[in-house]
Amino acid sequence: MARTGANAPLSTPTPATDHPALATPNVAAEPDLAASRVSHMEARTRFAPSPTGIQHIGGFRTALFSWLLTRHYGGQFIIRIEDTDTARTVEGAVDAVLEGFRWLGLDWDEGPDVGGPYGPYYQTQRRAIYLEYTEQLIASGHAYRCFCTPERLETVRMMQRQRGEPPRYDRHCRHLTSDEVAARVSAGEPYTVRLAVPYEGTTRVQDALRGVIVFENSTLDDRVLLKSDGLPTYHLAHLIDDHLMRITHVFRAEEWIPSAPLHVLIYEAFGWQPPIFVHVPDVLEGSGGKKLSKRHGAKSMQDLRAEGFLPEAVLNYMALLGWSYDDKTDVLSLDQIMKAFSIERVGVAGARYDEGRLLWFNGYYIRQLTPEALTERTLPFLERPQAEGGLPDSVARPLDREYTARVLRLEQERMKTLAEAPGMTEFFFTDAIEYPASLLIAKQMDATRTLDGLRRSEKLLSDLTSWEATAMEQPMRDLAAELNQKPGQLFTSVRVAVTGRTVSPPLFETMEVLGREVSLRRLREAIANLEAE
RNA sequence: GCCCCCAUCGUCUAGCGGCCAAGGACAUCACCCUUUCAAGGUGGAGAUCACGGGUUCGAAUCCCGUUGGGGGUACCA
Numbered sequence: 001m002a003r004t005g006a007n008a009p010l011s012t013p014t015p016a017t018d019h020p021a022l023a024t025p026n027v028a029a030e031p032d033l034a035a036s037r038v039s040h041m042e043a044r045t046r047f048a049p050s051p052t053g054i055q056h057i058g059g060f061r062t063a064l065f066s067w068l069l070t071r072h073y074g075g076q077f078i079i080r081i082e083d084t085d086t087a088r089t090v091e092g093a094v095d096a097v098l099e100g101f102r103w104l105g106l107d108w109d110e111g112p113d114v115g116g117p118y119g120p121y122y123q124t125q126r127r128a129i130y131l132e133y134t135e136q137l138i139a140s141g142h143a144y145r146c147f148c149t150p151e152r153l154e155t156v157r158m159m160q161r162q163r164g165e166p167p168r169y170d171r172h173c174r175h176l177t178s179d180e181v182a183a184r185v186s187a188g189e190p191y192t193v194r195l196a197v198p199y200e201g202t203t204r205v206q207d208a209l210r211g212v213i214v215f216e217n218s219t220l221d222d223r224v225l226l227k228s229d230g231l232p233t234y235h236l237a238h239l240i241d242d243h244l245m246r247i248t249h250v251f252r253a254e255e256w257i258p259s260a261p262l263h264v265l266i267y268e269a270f271g272w273q274p275p276i277f278v279h280v281p282d283v284l285e286g287s288g289g290k291k292l293s294k295r296h297g298a299k300s301m302q303d304l305r306a307e308g309f310l311p312e313a314v315l316n317y318m319a320l321l322g323w324s325y326d327d328k329t330d331v332l333s334l335d336q337i338m339k340a341f342s343i344e345r346v347g348v349a350g351a352r353y354d355e356g357r358l359l360w361f362n363g364y365y366i367r368q369l370t371p372e373a374l375t376e377r378t379l380p381f382l383e384r385p386q387a388e389g390g391l392p393d394s395v396a397r398p399l400d401r402e403y404t405a406r407v408l409r410l411e412q413e414r415m416k417t418l419a420e421a422p423g424m425t426e427f428f429f430t431d432a433i434e435y436p437a438s439l440l441i442a443k444q445m446d447a448t449r450t451l452d453g454l455r456r457s458e459k460l461l462s463d464l465t466s467w468e469a470t471a472m473e474q475p476m477r478d479l480a481a482e483l484n485q486k487p488g489q490l491f492t493s494v495r496v497a498v499t500g501r502t503v504s505p506p507l508f509e510t511m512e513v514l515g516r517e518v519s520l521r522r523l524r525e526a527i528a529n530l531e532a533e
Numbered sequence: 534g535c536c537c538c539c540a541u542c543g544u545c546u547a548g549c550g551g552c553c554a555a556g557g558a559c560a561u562c563a564c565c566c567u568u569u570c571a572a573g574g575u576g577g578a579g580a581u582c583a584c585g586g587g588u589u590c591g592a593a594u595c596c597c598g599u600u601g602g603g604g605g606u607a608c609c610a
Contacts, residue, residue, distance in 0.1 A: 050610045085609050150608070157607095166535040167606065192608050210538075219536050227608040234610050258537055258605040281539075282603070289602065320545065320558090327547035328557045347546080350603065354544050357559045367572075413572045477568090491568035503570045 043075035044248050047108075048238060050082040051093035055100060056298035057353055058253065058283035058291075061318045065280060066251040067106050068319070068341040075248070079111035080241060081122045084231045100301030104311045105334060110245075118245040123237050130232040133240050133270070134193050134225060142269035143225055145181050145191045146173040168221045169194065193226035195235070195262060195269075203261040208249075208278045209348050215261040223262055239263055243272050249343075254279040254350075255291070278343060281322055282350040292353055308381060308419030313361040321351045331364065363416040374412055375405040381418045382425070391422045395429045403428075406513045410505035428514065433500035433522065437529045442492035445485070451530050453483055453490045454497060458523040467516045469508035476508070497526030 045066035049055055070077045079098070083089050094112060101108065110116025120126060137143035146169075148156075157167040174196060185191065197220045205213045225236040232240070242250060257279050267274040283292045292298045299307075304314055312334065319337045320330065323346050332340075369377070382404065383397045384390035391399075407428045408421065415421060427433050441450045460479055464471055480490040495507050498519050504510050511519040 048610095052610070082610065088609065146608090148608095153608085161534080164534055168535095190608095194608095207538095213537070215536075221606075224608050229608075231608090233608070238610090253604090254538060255604050256610095260537095279538085284603080286544085291603070317545090322545090324546060326557090330545090330558050344549095349539055351546090352544060354559070357545060360559055363572090411571090414570065473568090480568090486568090488568050495569065501569090505570080507568060 041073065041248065043070045043073045044078065044246050045070050045075070045251060046078040046080050046242070046245065046247050047251075048080040048082045048241075049093075049097050050085060050088075050234075051097070052085060052088040052090055053093060054294045054298070054300040055097050056283075056292055056294060056300060057314075057318060057321070058298070060100060060104065060301060061283060061321055062251050062253060062280050063101070064104075064106065064315065064318055065278070065323065065341075065346065066249070067108075068338050069249060069251075069343065071338045072341045076109040077107070078116065078118075078245060078247070079108045079121065080245070081112050082234065082238060084123050084227075084233065084237050086124065086229075086231070096300065096302060103301055103305055104315055123241065124231070126237075126241070127230060129244070130226065130237055130240060131230070134232070134236065137195075137225070137266075137269055138193065140269065141196065142266075143193050143195050144174055144176070145185065146194045146222075146224070147176075147184055147189055147191045148172055166219070169223075171222055174222065190228040192224045192228050194222040195225050195266060197222050197262070197265060203264050205257070205260040205264055206274075206277065207257070207260075208276050208343050209346060210279070213257065213260070217261075217265075220261055220265075223259070225266075235259060235262055235266065239266050242275055243267075243270070247275050249276045249278055251278045251280055254281055278346070280346065281348055283321060284350045284352045286353050286355060289350075289352065291350075298353075306419070308417030308421070309358070309362050310365045310377070310418070313358065313365040316365075317358045317361045321353075322347050331361075359416045366415050366418070367413050369412070371405055371409055374408050375401060378408055378418050378421045379404065381421050382429075389419055389422060391426060391429050394431070399429070403513075410509055410513060414505070427499045427501070427504075435496060435500040437526075437533050439500075439502065440493050440496045440526055440530055442489040445489050445493070447530060447533060449483070449485065450493050451527065453480075453485055453493050454523060454527050454530065456483065457490065457494050458520060458527065461511075461516075461523070462520050467512060469506070469512040472508045472511065493526075494523070498522050 047059075047063035047066055049059060067077045069075075079101070081094055098111070098113060108114070110118060110121065112121045115121070123130075134143065138145065148169075152172075153169065156170050156172075160167045160170075173194070198217045201217045203215050203217055203220070205215065207213055223235055224233050226232050231237075241247075260277060260279070264274055284290060285292055285296055285298075288296070290296070301314075305311075315334050316330075316332055316337075319332065323337075323341070325332055325337070325340055325345075366374070379399065379401075381389070382391050382399055386393045407425050411421065411424050414424065440454070441447060456479055457476065460475055461472065464475070476490065476494075477487055480487045483490065491507050492502060495504055495510075496502060498507070498511055498514065514522075
């Protein structure tokens, strides 16, 4: 029943007869295998998250690469939910992932919500399939039932560690007689099913990015394929699904490289042709250099959206984390990226998540927005409750679209995220503005001269027949000269009077948008406040 | 411990044997523009291509080793 390395056929490559998409001549020409396949075929790729938590930039970047490949060469992109770890499954996680894709503008051809010809797309709904294939593996001697308890396994591992040996399953159940197995099964004893890894030889993993990676079978473990709850582990489930769903390229994080030889062995045990493995490098934390994780700083797409990031910026940034267009191009649309994408230009070294760079992309894309688009996309941030970062609740919703558009136009080139809008534009919407009167006094100015400037400005402005920025500027400059103040000094006082802050968009445009009435009223209030000092 | 992956400016990267005494971008500094802040423009600083051996007429580019970083080592994915 159990096999030894000498006669186990596991490491013998088997030609694919049932996988037309991969039936390439000369499959034995190992080094160039991946490269030669990549460019000439339709690709079917998948993103297979487990609904156990949040998907961050790293996960979506892997998904993005998969998506790019299928959209570049033609083919299908599939979303499959790997929910075999029922204990860790989190409610709503699937929706969050799908929502993330929709937000980014990445579509999928088959998936949990839309179905498809290879469904179902939830692994928990495919139990019967896994059971059937597990039996096949047991029958062919490539897998065996294991009755070891978690406690025994733990003890074994502990002892191995003490002896300085690598912790691995000791293959205790690998040589049970079929009679004994049958007896224990019928006695209702719980069991798992393990892969019977050959004792000797090597297993070669072909990675599209790194070439061939060779593993000594003797260092591999008889991993569990089917858990005692009857559900498969990742190793078995993903593989059967990938095969049945005719996946051609498996994009996954590089943390899967160590178990890749196991997967190759399983493919061989089934006599199936493995897909092309593309082990994408990790995305690392901005500091520390560890793999990005939800635990430390990793943000979900929902987080990024709420923080005012634009999907086109996130997409552009993500694509350039590990992939490059050429030696000088940074700004690329999804369409351009898709057209140019190739696995050959994907790097192998881990990349740090640099939010500063993301912010730059974001600001850039905000600046490119048409006035209508800017308004459309910023309005939700302005109108959301104050507690969630919106304008003060005292500001009546909905906002006047026309007015908001004019306001945003002024702040557009200053915004790095949409979420900054409320803070930057608050004085355009609130009735009263609060600031210490001392703020009115510009550098190298005193209260008296400031007061004088404010009064004269109020008079000048209120006499103006046109309330356009262009009509204000020259008279105000003349006034500054007359008062023997630098334009910056006079304008600073007026700016603070009108906006309550020293930093704002250009003063006259600000006043134009604010309107004559509000501007003059605030000017008078400022004068009164300063007089009261 | 064992196994595996990786290694070019602070960061993302270009580079796949000569065109590189290493190019672009973010960040940073200075200047220009300028009513503030931005944006924009110009320029600067910033990488002995981790280190050491090879191979070669010639290496950031190929090979080996070392060091460093990361990952894996579950009836999780």
